Amino acid sequence: MSDLDEAERLLDAGDRDGARALLDALPDSLLHAPQAYRLRNRLRPQALPGLGAARPTPAEAQRLAALLNGGQAEAALTMARALAARYPDAATPHEALYHAFTALRRPAEARDAVAEALCRTPDKPTLYRDLARTLMDLGEMAALRAPAEAAADALPDDPHAVRLAAVAAHVNGARETARTRFATLTRLQPTNGAAHRALAETSRYTSRSDPHLAKMKKLAASGKLSEADLYELEFALGKVFDDLRRPREAFRHYSLGNARKKKAHGLSLAPYAAEVARLKDLPDLPQPAPSAPMPILVIGLPRSGTTLTETILSAHPQVGTAGECTYLRAKLLPAMMAGTPDPDTLAKLRDGYRRTLAGGGREQGYVVDKMPLNFPLLGLVHALIPEARIVALDRDPMALGWSLFRQCFVKTGNGFAYDFDDIAGAMALYRETLDHWQAQGVPIHRLSYSALTETPRETVGALLDAVGLPWDDACLAFGTSDRVVATASSLQVRDGIYTGSDAAWQAYADHLTPLRRALEARGLLAQAA
Known part of the structure; x- marks a missing residue:
């Protein structure tokens, strides 16, 4: 009952x-x-009778x-x-x-x-x-x-x-x-490109005669779509041809979708580079105060394993999760980009962050904040909350680059993800940021996605040690969890830890020479070796 x-x-x-x-x-x-x-x-x-x-x-x-x-x-x-x-x-x-x-x-x-x-x-x-x-x-x-x-x-x-x-x-x-x-939504709104993409993402295609593929191809050629609906549809078609193991056609549609979205919204790496540059200089800070609950910041580029890491950590009985908490980027970041907040203002922002993490009825002693793009803020967060744990994901650059390129993110977030040069630049910016703050003494646990998937018992054990938690078997049994996952990895993460995703790009190797060259130019492939 x-x-x-x-x-x-x-x-x-x-x-x-x-x-x-x-x-x-x-x-x-x-x-x-x-x-x-x-x-x-x-x-x-119950209202009394006769009261009007x-x-x-x-x-x-x-x-x-x-x-x-x-x-x-x-x-x-x-x-x-x-x-x-x-x-x-x-x-x-x-x-x-x-x-x-x-x-x-x-x-x-x-x-x-x-x-x-x-x-x-x-x-x-x-x-x-x-x-x-x-x-x-x-x-x-x-x-x-x-x-x-x-x-x-x-x-x-x-x-x-x-x-x-x-x-x-x-x-x-x-x-x-x-x-x-x-599928119902595509019937009600046949020109809604986002609906077609969502249907494609939740479907498995095995035949080129699939009726949904035919509908999308006809729609793409109709001239009736807005630019936004058209680039959404291109990503959907890329997904279909990827399922059908037709990399040439899939890559063509992914490329069109990326180029259209980047142009439509003027997306680039530049805003993120400006954040990192601004936040390398710390302002005058308030006096530290003990934090409750203990934040665990899980950072990295999107598609690098942050959702998997959050899911593993939040399966621990002492850990809750705030998901992709927007507080730091919505509150602390704008205050820093607009000027130099005084210590009292920073103290109020810090305390507001703590209240946000403690909200929603979360009673655990640790709370995960899995906002990947908090990485420009990690030095400032450490200065404000020295006891905060920071876990930074690393993934094979070719695998990560391809995973980003094939993903149409919500609205205009992750604006560096629609161009191979921007993607490589984002990886370099991320690594430079981690290296800078580690050299300044900020404790960062670097977590390899490949190690997490290939040797999960040892890697999860080291992760728990790094954040100060005892071992719990639940951290490797998270696939049975019924928790909500509101990211692009929503369905994949429910399958548990699996290997092989880092090799998916190899089917597209002939098309990814521009990505490889951009990574090589920044020394990233040598670092990954």
């Missing part, structure tokens, strides 16, 4: 306190399930809608709060609060507002869609699946609901469910 079923049994038996206690302690995966909201609705105090209208008048509702539609979010917020106080049992004011908070880019408050609306009207599918969208914006992926699936099941022709449910299935490792949802 699930916690929700037990809570319902208790409520049916009249034990309201017992039911409420169970609902308050639900795991993230059940927190926003429709059954949970139906039970919360039953637990709400239960919901806003039509005139009030129209005025509120006019404010929202007119872009007057602050005014709508004020009115919605007043209506929520006046009509405590009505969902409409809380829905309006959700839309106002969303317009004001206050997603945590938007999430809480739509949750309050669902407590009052737990069977409204659009509210589950709105909740799922906000949870995804917040990165609360463990809680995403239940509301997203509820929305998509009730709104099968709503592409937004279907996309959210597809993403939720994907990050939870439900490959077949994700594939089915993405």
